[in-house]
Amino acid sequence: MGNMIETQRLTKHFKDVRAVDGIDLTVARGELVALLGPNGAGKSTTLRMLTTLIPPTSGTASVAGFDVVRQQREVRQRIGYIGQGNGAGHSQRGRDELLSQGRAYGMGLRQARTRAAELIDSLGLGDVADRTVSTLSGGQRRRLDIAMGLIHAPELLFLDEPSTGLDPQNRANLQEHILRLRAEHDTTIVLTTHYLDEADSMAERVIVVDHGRVIADDSPARLKAEHVGDTIRLGFDTEHAAAGAATVLSGRGGSAYGKELTIRTESGPRQVPGMLEDLRSAGLPVASVEVTRPTLDDVFLTLTGRSLREGGSKTDGTPVPELVEV
Structure with missing residues (x-):
């Protein structure tokens, strides 16, 4: 057809x-x-x-x-x-x-x-x-x-x-x-x-x-999955523990800030159990876990540099001219 x-x-x-x-x-x-x-x-x-x-x-x-x-x-x-x-x-x-x-x-x-x-x-x-x-x-x-x-x-x-x-x-x-x-x-x-x-x-x-x-x-x-991925946030009782966790999970590309370690990855819920086991074995207990799934808003912002509702301007900030057919 x-x-x-x-x-x-x-x-x-x-x-x-x-x-x-x-x-x-x-x-x-x-x-x-x-x-x-x-x-x-x-x-x-x-x-x-x-x-x-x-x-x-x-x-x-x-x-x-x-x-x-x-x-x-x-x-x-x-x-x-x-x-x-x-x-x-x-x-x-x-x-x-x-x-x-x-x-x-x-x-x-x-x-x-x-x-x-x-x-x-x-x-x-x-x-x-x-x-x-x-x-x-x-x-x-x-x-x-x-x-x-x-x-x-x-x-x-x-x-x-x-x-x-x-x-x-x-x-x-x-x-x-x-x-x-x-x-x-x-x-x-x-x-x-x-x-x-x-x-x-x-x-x-x-x-x-x-x-x-x-x-x-x-x-x-x-x-x-391709353009954003899931966000995993692991909370710890001290900044020292968060820094240690970043070292243990360095292969996963995480970044520590304060008492929190943030990791972007695919299939976040599937990754969490293995991360927790690695950190437990290293003597770094996790105080809190949060997994955030991406939205199409996140994808759109990543792809275009602006939200979908930001209309009327180009990425360089100049106005879009009125379109007149010729």
């Missing part, structure tokens, strides 16, 4: 700014991939090219087997896109918006009604589907947006910041709905988010983009 998304040297220039600088991507059918990057990194521009909203300056991209430049209609028929804003008209009823969306994709009225009913049921919108959109809560509107993006049963769904503005409970509910829908419909999903815990818990792969290039592409677990 081939990959759902394939790009080769995909590039986009805005005046003198190279927003996307030769990105190579592959996304397999059925995958759930998180595309991460700070503001100005090229993430949104990449999505706009993949959804046929803007043409690339150079390079190629295919979505669902169709070229994003030469076969835009075929691409648009096979994708769903849920942006950051609400897509439904505020004065319209939710069910009517779903029917209109289905008809716009060429569905017959009976087919659109059947599909709308399925989505209303699966997304828990049964009690509110016939209310006007303006009366819905933020979480209900986002679920309606998801339904509108899925009405034509797309092979590929782009979710751009789907949880923005939602409270923690609605965020958790929406994540559950996305995962269930993916399992039921085998939909390929490309997710962008500023909630790295969301990417960590949902995505099989995380692709990090910075300065228009892919700088990391792997599973969340492997990214954390």
